Amino acid sequence: MKITRVEAIPFAIPYRKPLRFASGEVRAAEHVLVRVHTDDGVIGIAEAPPRPFTYGETQAGIIEVLDSIFAPQVVGLSLLDREVVHARLARTVGNPAAKSALDMAIWDALGRSLDVSVTELLGGYTDRMRVCHMLGFDEPAAMVAEAERMRATHGITTFKVKVGRRPVSLDTAVVRALREHFGDGVELYVDGNRGWTAAESARAMAEMADLGLLFAEELCPADDVLGRRWLVSRLDVPFIADESAVTPADVTREVLGGSATAISIKTARTGFTRSQRTHHLAEGLGLEVVMGNQIDGQLGSLCTVAFGAAHELTARRAGELSNFLDMSDDLLTEPLRVTDGELAVRPGAGLGAEIDPDKLRRYRQDR
Ligand code: MUC
Ligand code: MG
Numbered sequence: 001m002k003i004t005r006v007e008a009i010p011f012a013i014p015y016r017k018p019l020r021f022a023s024g025e026v027r028a029a030e031h032v033l034v035r036v037h038t039d040d041g042v043i044g045i046a047e048a049p050p051r052p053f054t055y056g057e058t059q060a061g062i063i064e065v066l067d068s069i070f071a072p073q074v075v076g077l078s079l080l081d082r083e084v085v086h087a088r089l090a091r092t093v094g095n096p097a098a099k100s101a102l103d104m105a106i107w108d109a110l111g112r113s114l115d116v117s118v119t120e121l122l123g124g125y126t127d128r129m130r131v132c133h134m135l136g137f138d139e140p141a142a143m144v145a146e147a148e149r150m151r152a153t154h155g156i157t158t159f160k161v162k163v164g165r166r167p168v169s170l171d172t173a174v175v176r177a178l179r180e181h182f183g184d185g186v187e188l189y190v191d192g193n194r195g196w197t198a199a200e201s202a203r204a205m206a207e208m209a210d211l212g213l214l215f216a217e218e219l220c221p222a223d224d225v226l227g228r229r230w231l232v233s234r235l236d237v238p239f240i241a242d243e244s245a246v247t248p249a250d251v252t253r254e255v256l257g258g259s260a261t262a263i264s265i266k267t268a269r270t271g272f273t274r275s276q277r278t279h280h281l282a283e284g285l286g287l288e289v290v291m292g293n294q295i296d297g298q299l300g301s302l303c304t305v306a307f308g309a310a311h312e313l314t315a316r317r318a319g320e321l322s323n324f325l326d327m328s329d330d331l332l333t334e335p336l337r338v339t340d341g342e343l344a345v346r347p348g349a350g351l352g353a354e355i356d357p358d359k360l361r362r363y364r365q366d367r
Contacts, residue, residue, distance in 0.1 A: 001079040001113050005037040006071035006102065008048075008063040011363040014328050019295060020137040022164025022195025023243075024053035026295050029327055032062045033299075033355070033364075034101040036109050038079065044109025045355060047299040047331075048101035049268050054193075054243050055096055062098040070095075070102055079110040086273045096246055096269035097294070103271030104303050104351075111350030119345045122272060122310035128344040129308045132158035132318035133325075134191075134293060137165065140177035147178060147186070150322070155341035158187040158318035164195020164219070168204040179211045187318065188212070191242065192219035198227030205235060215262060215290070218242045222259050229258040238262035238288045246270065248277045255285055264292035265314060267303045275307050283313055291319035298330040302351050305343050319343075331359050 010032055018027040032048040050057045073088040085106060089099045111118045119127065133150045135143045143161070150156040159178065163171035171190070178188055190213060192201065201219035215238050222228050222244030232239045241260030245251045246269055254260040263282055265275050282289050291308035294300070301321050308314040308321075321343045324330060333354045336343065346352025 001110070002039040003036055003074050003077050003079065003106070004039050006066060006074065007035040007037070008066040009033040009035070009360070010059050010063060010365040011331065011360065012365055013297070013330065013363050015326050016328050017326060018136070019134070019323065019326065021162040021191070022193035024051070029295070029297050030059050031297055031300075032059055032066075032101065033331065033360070034066065034105045036102070036105040038109055038113065040113065042109050042112050044105040044107070044112060044350060045299065045353065046101040046104035046108060046303060047297055048097040049294050049296055049300055050097055051294055055094070055246075055269065057095060057097050062095075065092075065095050065098045066102060070098060074102065074106070079106055079113060082106065082273055100267060100269055100271035100274070103273050104267060107272045108350040115349045117345065117348065118272070118306045118351050119310045122276065122307060124310060125312050126309045126315050128342045129291065129305050129315055129321065130158065130318035131156050131321045131338050131341055131343050132160055132187075132290075133322040134160045134162065134320055136162050140174045143174050144177050144181045148181070150325075151186070154322070154325070154338040156322060156338065157185060157341055160217070160320060161188060161190050162193070163190045163204065164192035166200070168196065168200050168207065172204055172207040175208050175211055175213070184212070187214050189215040189217065190219070191217035194218055194221040194243070196220050198224055198231040201231050202234060213237055215240050215288070217264065218244060222254055225257070225259070232259055232261060240264050240288075240290060242292060247274070248281050251278055251281055255287065262288035262290070264290050265307070266292040266294050267307050268294035268296055268300050272303075272307055279311055279314060288317070289313050290317050291321070293320035293323050295323050297327060298324045298332045298336045299351070299353055301336060301343070302346060302353055306345050306351055309345050329359065329363070331355050331363065
């Protein structure tokens, strides 16, 4: 179970339509496939989705930091040395997607070596999660139509609505249109990706007070410290810290400082090892948790559901697991399916996923 090699392979798969939100837009999944090889011939896999506009990581940067810093730190270790891996990677600040993909590929290799699924290794609470679909910026009618398509085709009944545009009525009109169309048949929450000020956020939330929102996420920047605390203190729904609370230490600071009352756990940026630390912290603090999406492909979504299904707290709410549905293709031999509003973990060892060699040949960018 000794790690002998780490591969970082760039690939790009276009989206059928771009996903737009307050901090950026994504037109193609320009991700990095990470493969961890062992001396027994086992290969663990995971994907890193760079989000330059949020975390400053790029596809080229992820490959470079894996090749030059992180791979040499883990080659020679056993797959069981996950705390040693964590301690070594944690010496370097930042680089969340690069570290996480390496961490998750190691867990996948461990599961394959032991013939146990990652979900069972992590906690084994259940084998599936309800799915929440994230709706990017568009006109109200188009966003309602997309939500309707997701409900009709995949049975999805929880929607996260991207907000943060100006004037705020552009977004509040969308949420109102969704509630009018679906009535009480769907759960709705909003994510501002720091697009509004605290005052704009308060005005928007007041306009939407009758719309039965489940949560509000990252409406204004956490760095507007007093404004954010003021906003959070006057809301009557949990306020999710997403990009402002990447590490367990960030979560502690934001929550104890009154800038958040719930958190998003994204395996794309905290892997499995750090996500477990964040999960345990959230449990201790009594926080609501949503399994978030860093606009992951199928492999990343499988990682999210593998982790989310492993614990009661993370399986309680619908997880953001469906953005891969908007990609034109993917790398897995067997595509993920959202059925009756749920995504199941894959049976079998590790993450239960295999890469299709023809698809990898087609989409990889390094040859
Ligand atoms: C989200 O929850 O903010 C948008 C950018 C990113 O990194 O994640 C998404 C979704
Ligand atoms: Mg968010």
